[in-house]
Every structure is written in structure tokens, then in C-alpha cells.
Amino acid sequence: MPSQEYMDKMQLRQSYRNVWHTDLMSTIQADSPFCCLALWCGPCVSYMLRKRALYNDMSRYVCCAGYLPCSGRCGESRCPEFCLATEVFLCFGNSVASTRFLLQDEFNIQTTQCDNCIIGFMFCLQQVACIFAIVAMIVGSEELSEASQILSCLSDMVYCSVCACMQTQHKIELDKRDGKFGPPPMAVPPFQQMSRIDQPIPPPVGYPQQPAYGQPYGYPPPPPAPAQGYQAAAYSAYPPPGSYPPPAGSYPPPGYYGK
Known part of the structure; x- marks a missing residue:
């Protein structure tokens, strides 16, 4: 029974939004010679496509692209070419499906409803x-x-026929990746990005909390500006020091105003 982590990653694949460059119904028109080659020499084409999907670096190879429990336990690191040849001849269907999953996870490609109907x-x-x-x-x-x-x-x-069309679809997508339909990629992605199904779900990325408006990073708020002019007089000490209580004899004696 698959683990919950594996099920979460399978759910993540359903959120992919990119589509194949060519659907299964149009692969024969898009590249007829390669489709005929895949029909008559399916295992050889599957070997070539998997190696090309790994950027011709067989040190990246894992049996069935890491999607089966036996992946990584068949001695692939010692002889990857022989293991890949054994995979494509003895498990041809799994080799085609693994290359498909590998490309989908790398480029966030979803499977259209038409393709699902044909495969089903x-x-x-x-x-x-x-x-x-x-x-x-x-x-x-x-x-x-x-x-x-x-x-x-x-x-x-x-x-x-369906496997040949799927392989042609993979080949066209690799042509797109390698720049035959546009500018070539800048660099080969690192090994851990080849199959996203084997990676942990990345943590959410966000921006650090912004400071208050008008306040630069790392500085306390500036002190208020000193008062000037009449404001300084208004905010000065009132009454002046020594004016209260009044000295003796400063007020007129009682009854003075009645005179």
C-alpha cells in the first residue's frame, strides 16, 4: 500500500498546467518517419529517448526512472547501459510509461482528456x-x-500503435526542450530535479516582512524635529522658574480696590 507521502506527490501531479507540444492524435502528422521507426523498433527508440531525457548522462539513470519499488536496487550505478537495455526489452511498456512520467514531472505537463481516453x-x-x-x-x-x-x-x-504515438510525442517534447522549436536551454538541471515525484514537497516561499512605511531596515524611527519660532516659545516652561508662588508684598493689600 503506498504511503501518504507518495499519495501527496501523486496529487501534486494533477495540478500541472502545461500541455504536450503535440497530442497523441497529431503525432503521425507531426513526425511520420519517427512514428514509423517507433512502431517497428520500439525498444531501440525507448532506449534512445530515455538516454536523451537524461541529457545523455547515464549516471542519472535509475530503473524505470524511480517510479517502481525495484528502482535503484538493480545495480544501475555499475552498468547503467546494460540495465537500460534490459528494461526496454523485457519491460517495454514500463519503459515508455516511465519516460512519459519523467518528462511530465520535469516540465509540469498534464495529460489531456483525449490522451487519457486513448490510453484507457x-x-x-x-x-x-x-x-x-x-x-x-x-x-x-x-x-x-x-x-x-x-x-x-x-x-x-x-x-x-499507441506506444509508437507516445514515443513520438516524447521525441517532439524533447526537441522542444533542446531548442529545435526555439532558443536552447541555459543549462542542464541538477540531478534531483529530473524526477519531481522523488523529491519532497518544497516549503512555501514568501517574502520577509516589510518594515513600516517610510522606515528603513535596521534603523529606529527618527526623533521629532525640535520646535522653532513661536512654537518654541509656546512649548517653553510656563510660568518662568521662580515666578510661583509670588513673593511677599507683590499683591496689593486687602481693601485696596475699594478705595
């Missing part, structure tokens, strides 16, 4: 063909056996 149809057709083959083997009916063989051939054709 391919899997459903394979399951139906497998069910028909099991039923035909149990019942022993020749009609069901022939129907299962037809469905198996059809599912294999759809599987090979």
Missing part, C-alpha cells in the same frame, strides 16, 4: 482480450477461441 481504451481492450482467452480455454469452444485470437491481435495492434 488500449488497457480495456487488452483486458477484454485476456478475458475472452480465459473463457475460450475453459469452455473449449472454437468460436470463442477464434474470437479471443482476433481480439488479442487487435489489442496488440492498438498497443503497438
Whole structure:
């Protein structure tokens, strides 16, 4: 059962907003020769695309791009070329899917609804063909056996076609990354950025708290300016020192004003 951390990272992939340069329906028109090459030489194309996705640096290689429990435990560091060749020939479907996940996590690419429908149809057709083959083997009916063989051939054709279109889609996206449709990238990203599914979710980034308006960093608020002019006289000591209490004899004697 996958951990909660793994599930959180899978949820993070659903928030991707970029799209493939070419969808699965348009790959044949976008690059017909490469699509035919991927149809007839799928494992070789898968090897080439994975190596290219790793920026031709096989020291970055991990089995199935780190998306399976066996990744990193197959001795990839000692002989990455042999391990990649074994992966693409023995686990061709996983190699194509791993390269797809690798590109999606690197460029924040989402899978469109049309692509999901095509991939889902391919899997459903394979399951139906497998069910028909099991039923035909149990019942022993020749009609069901022939129907299962037809469905198996059809599912294999759809599987090979979809994988070829997916590989062509990956190749076009790599052409876009390498600058064939625009300026080339500035530098190769570091190793830990190749597959974001293996990285911890980064902490939120924010700006430091700004000081009060008009107050520079690291300085206390300035003291008030000294009063000048009549304001200085108004704020001076009142009454003057020594004026209170009045000295004796300074007031007229009682009854003076009645005279």
C-alpha cells in the first residue's frame, strides 16, 4: 500500500498546467518517419529517448526512472547501459510509461482528456482480450477461441500503435526542450530535479516582512524635529522658574480696590 507521502506527490501531479507540444492524435502528422521507426523498433527508440531525457548522462539513470519499488536496487550505478537495455526489452511498456512520467514531472505537463481516453481504451481492450482467452480455454469452444485470437491481435495492434504515438510525442517534447522549436536551454538541471515525484514537497516561499512605511531596515524611527519660532516659545516652561508662588508684598493689600 503506498504511503501518504507518495499519495501527496501523486496529487501534486494533477495540478500541472502545461500541455504536450503535440497530442497523441497529431503525432503521425507531426513526425511520420519517427512514428514509423517507433512502431517497428520500439525498444531501440525507448532506449534512445530515455538516454536523451537524461541529457545523455547515464549516471542519472535509475530503473524505470524511480517510479517502481525495484528502482535503484538493480545495480544501475555499475552498468547503467546494460540495465537500460534490459528494461526496454523485457519491460517495454514500463519503459515508455516511465519516460512519459519523467518528462511530465520535469516540465509540469498534464495529460489531456483525449490522451487519457486513448490510453484507457488500449488497457480495456487488452483486458477484454485476456478475458475472452480465459473463457475460450475453459469452455473449449472454437468460436470463442477464434474470437479471443482476433481480439488479442487487435489489442496488440492498438498497443503497438499507441506506444509508437507516445514515443513520438516524447521525441517532439524533447526537441522542444533542446531548442529545435526555439532558443536552447541555459543549462542542464541538477540531478534531483529530473524526477519531481522523488523529491519532497518544497516549503512555501514568501517574502520577509516589510518594515513600516517610510522606515528603513535596521534603523529606529527618527526623533521629532525640535520646535522653532513661536512654537518654541509656546512649548517653553510656563510660568518662568521662580515666578510661583509670588513673593511677599507683590499683591496689593486687602481693601485696596475699594478705595
